[in-house]
Amino acid sequence: MMYLDVKAVTKHFGDTCVARKVGFSLARGEIGALLGPSGCGKTTLLRMIAGFEEPDGGAVYLGGRPLWETGRGLAAEDRQIGMVFQDYALFPHLTVWENIAFGMAGAGRGERKATIGELLSVTGLAGAETRYPHELSGGQQQRVALARAIAPKPRCLLMDEPFSNLDVSLRESLSAEVRDIIKRFGITALMVTHNQHEAFAMADRIGVMQDGSILQWDTPEGLYHSPKALAVACFIGEGSLLSGTLAPDGTLDFGLGAFPVGAAAGPASARRVRVFVRPEAIRIATSGTGATARLEKSCFRGPGRSCLFELPSGEQVKADADTRSPLLEGETYGLAVDRDGVSIFP
Numbered sequence: 001m002m003y004l005d006v007k008a009v010t011k012h013f014g015d016t017c018v019a020r021k022v023g024f025s026l027a028r029g030e031i032g033a034l035l036g037p038s039g040c041g042k043t044t045l046l047r048m049i050a051g052f053e054e055p056d057g058g059a060v061y062l063g064g065r066p067l068w069e070t071g072r073g074l075a076a077e078d079r080q081i082g083m084v085f086q087d088y089a090l091f092p093h094l095t096v097w098e099n100i101a102f103g104m105a106g107a108g109r110g111e112r113k114a115t116i117g118e119l120l121s122v123t124g125l126a127g128a129e130t131r132y133p134h135e136l137s138g139g140q141q142q143r144v145a146l147a148r149a150i151a152p153k154p155r156c157l158l159m160d161e162p163f164s165n166l167d168v169s170l171r172e173s174l175s176a177e178v179r180d181i182i183k184r185f186g187i188t189a190l191m192v193t194h195n196q197h198e199a200f201a202m203a204d205r206i207g208v209m210q211d212g213s214i215l216q217w218d219t220p221e222g223l224y225h226s227p228k229a230l231a232v233a234c235f236i237g238e239g240s241l242l243s244g245t246l247a248p249d250g251t252l253d254f255g256l257g258a259f260p261v262g263a264a265a266g267p268a269s270a271r272r273v274r275v276f277v278r279p280e281a282i283r284i285a286t287s288g289t290g291a292t293a294r295l296e297k298s299c300f301r302g303p304g305r306s307c308l309f310e311l312p313s314g315e316q317v318k319a320d321a322d323t324r325s326p327l328l329e330g331e332t333y334g335l336a337v338d339r340d341g342v343s344i345f346p
């Protein structure tokens, strides 16, 4: 059995279904992320695991023990779950030290001192222990919130959009830092975010959610390279959607060429398919075989150049180029596609 196990959890608010038999699991010490657009049900799922909301059906287990099963559950305060909220929710009248110590009433003086000392050190807050929350930056406040949630040694840590109040440049560096801290303490954690960069920087496993369902629960690499649904491909990273035909012998024919994608994939008769291609799977050449396309737009992005091509069919294709390539808008180029960077959907 996995450490955190969510099984076929359903939840309605009135007539609206916000969790449709949702299931996923995390091994001990793994970090998971629920990723999806606003309103898809991420926070409600997190709140059901925390015990702030009751499921209509399904079960939730933590470390082999039920948090919720057959319509009954442990009270939130008995679940030993740590929470980090979007707005940090620090106590404004308590110092950094007192905020972190808040949930450690059961620990002895020596243990409390050692744990808080270690947390201050790994979160880079040593020296700030007598300050109050309003005397800290947003990033520092978030680290205090994390330290406060970790200090009582929770069985699981839940984080609701933990970086959304921080500026973009801080989000990515802090998310990598927070991952290191959680890993160092060996805590099993689940976060909710609508930002894929945060999910990629933090999580070992990510669930892409849409309308109360998890479309795919997978590693970041699995989601990016082998999306199981078109909505997952489109939600994660960038790409182009082209139309094509899949023949019974497994040959895919579309705007960027024709090649076998495995006989096993072949339908009984030729079938129209949608083909999703990542920009980095396309190689641009001045001439040659493969497809030809007109460069419509080219945008310098420092390490790379984002290009938008138009195929003779009128379909548009995004491709990445080297910034040193002398590409001219309006000119025609050859495009070759890396077969592994192509995903096919009905």
Ligand SMILES: Nc1ncnc2c1ncn2[C@@H]1O[C@H](COP(=O)(O)OP(=O)(O)OP(=O)(O)O)[C@@H](O)[C@H]1O
Binding pocket: 013, 018, 036, 037, 038, 039, 040, 041, 042, 043, 044, 045, 194
């Ligand atoms: N207590 C509640 N009563 C009624 N409807 C609710 C309640 N809590 C959430 N909802 C509704 O359930 C749906 C899912 O909300 P939820 O907060 O879980 O989504 P989310 O994916 O976390 O979105 P966001 O990123 O905006 O927080 C939304 O339509 C929301 O309005």
